[in-house]
Amino acid sequence: MPHELESLARLLPPGRVARDVPLAPLTTFRIGGPADLLVRVTTADEMVAAIEAVRSAGVPWTILGAGANVLVGDGGVRGVVIRSEIDGIEWVDPLTLRAGAGVRTFPDLTDRTVAAGLAGLHHYVGIPSSVGGALWQNLHFLSPDRSRTCFIEEVVVGADVLTAEGERRRVDGAWFEFGYDDSVLHHSPHVVLTADFRLERAPVAELREVVRANLQWRDDRHPDLWLYPSAGSIFKKIEGIGAGRLIDQCGLKGHVHGAAQIFHKHANIIVNLGGATSAEVHALIDLARETVLRETGYELEVEIGLLGDS
Ligand SMILES: NC(=O)C1=CN([C@@H]2O[C@H](COP(=O)(O)OP(=O)(O)OC[C@H]3O[C@@H](n4cnc5c(N)ncnc54)[C@H](OP(=O)(O)O)[C@@H]3O)[C@@H](O)[C@H]2O)C=CC1
Numbered sequence: 001m002p003h004e005l006e007s008l009a010r011l012l013p014p015g016r017v018a019r020d021v022p023l024a025p026l027t028t029f030r031i032g033g034p035a036d037l038l039v040r041v042t043t044a045d046e047m048v049a050a051i052e053a054v055r056s057a058g059v060p061w062t063i064l065g066a067g068a069n070v071l072v073g074d075g076g077v078r079g080v081v082i083r084s085e086i087d088g089i090e091w092v093d094p095l096t097l098r099a100g101a102g103v104r105t106f107p108d109l110t111d112r113t114v115a116a117g118l119a120g121l122h123h124y125v126g127i128p129s130s131v132g133g134a135l136w137q138n139l140h141f142l143s144p145d146r147s148r149t150c151f152i153e154e155v156v157v158g159a160d161v162l163t164a165e166g167e168r169r170r171v172d173g174a175w176f177e178f179g180y181d182d183s184v185l186h187h188s189p190h191v192v193l194t195a196d197f198r199l200e201r202a203p204v205a206e207l208r209e210v211v212r213a214n215l216q217w218r219d220d221r222h223p224d225l226w227l228y229p230s231a232g233s234i235f236k237k238i239e240g241i242g243a244g245r246l247i248d249q250c251g252l253k254g255h256v257h258g259a260a261q262i263f264h265k266h267a268n269i270i271v272n273l274g275g276a277t278s279a280e281v282h283a284l285i286d287l288a289r290e291t292v293l294r295e296t297g298y299e300l301e302v303e304i305g306l307l308g309d310s
């Protein structure tokens with residue numbers, strides 16, 4: 001191990017740096033080989049120390065949040081995987097919540113804000129994500145009347161980040177250059193340490209009704225992660241058409257390859273039926289892309305992050 005990583009291991013509490021750690025249990029897909037080295041950080045200072053160590057050691061590194069939007073290759077991930085478990089939720093003022101990048105948007109932030117009668121994060125109930133992953137992908141869900149999509153960017157007012165240049169600084173929401181399934185985090189290796197969300201007062205009963213309806217909506221379409229591990233939508237949205245609808249029209253819904261399946265309720269989701277490999281999921285991705293292109297002319301683009309060696 002390079003000496004910078006030895007020093008990091010000495011700095012962190014015992015057990016937070018380990019070699020050859022299987023990543024499958026750290027993902028909602030439950031698929032993937034080991035990280036050469038896994039480092040778990042629970043504070044912003046530990047994250048900064050970890051990034052400084054991997055940068056000066058010159059080894060490849062990857063950040064993992066809730067592991068809800070990634071497919072890890074069967075060969076695992078070379079170099080260092082830093083799991084963001086940055087903790088802590090505090091009120092900056094009565095309407096502004098600050099949360100560590102490793103905090104779960106659901107259930108931690110939804111539960112806390114709904115109970116306090118604050119609107120803004122309740123839309124994202126039921127969606128697995130860390131705060132860092134939510135900013136990375138601009139977490140989104142349909143509005144209560146289903147007429148538009150709500151994005152987490154609407155409530156992000158600031159964040160503490162470690163920039164790609166190694167500077168720790170406070171940024172505002174605009175700095176993230178949010179788009180659909182997109183932010184500046186996709187394009188430069190900046191790291192989110194904490195984020196601030198500005199919320200609005202709303203009656204608790206009204207928020208609870210949105211929570212109930214959104215959970216019902218997801219339950220009707222999405223796999224229960226305990227029964228069917230998955231990573232949510234596999235392909236990017238095709239506005240007004242629907243990636244899932246195209247795959248469905250091509251007759252691929254329910255198609256099985258090994259232990260991976262194009263989910264029987266929603267064709268844009270691939271599920272792990274038990275012991276699926278990354279290679280099996282890739283085979284289904286290729287099948288869907290080739291079939292949809294041949295039969296409809298549309299090119300499907302993968303939405304999830306593909307980590308490591310397939
Ligand atoms: N709508 C839905 O039903 C679903 C939506 N999702 C979305 O997927 C995302 C899942 O989040 P999560 O599981 O936590 O992410 P993951 O653990 O899946 O990590 C995905 C990527 O997020 C980036 N990332 C994570 N934390 C940080 C951080 N602190 N700073 C910078 N980058 C970070 C990393 O990108 P890099 O490697 O480039 O550094 C990482 O590879 C959410 O945004 C959610 O919207 C997921 C499932 C279902």
Ligand SMILES: C=C(O[C@H]1[C@H](O)[C@@H](CO)O[C@H](OP(=O)(O)OP(=O)(O)OC[C@H]2O[C@@H](n3ccc(=O)[nH]c3=O)[C@H](O)[C@@H]2O)[C@@H]1NC(C)=O)C(=O)O
Nearest residue numbers: 140141142232233235236237242243244245248266267268
């Ligand atoms: C699941 C995710 O995000 C979800 C998000 O939860 C919901 C609610 O906002 O809207 C999107 O789903 P979606 O179901 O609209 O996505 P698509 O797969 O493009 O489906 C569009 C439409 O196709 C139709 N459809 C879908 C699947 C199917 O098997 N058959 C079918 O006919 C449905 O009418 C559906 O409404 C996001 N998916 C994408 C790719 O943008 C994720 O990011 O992982």
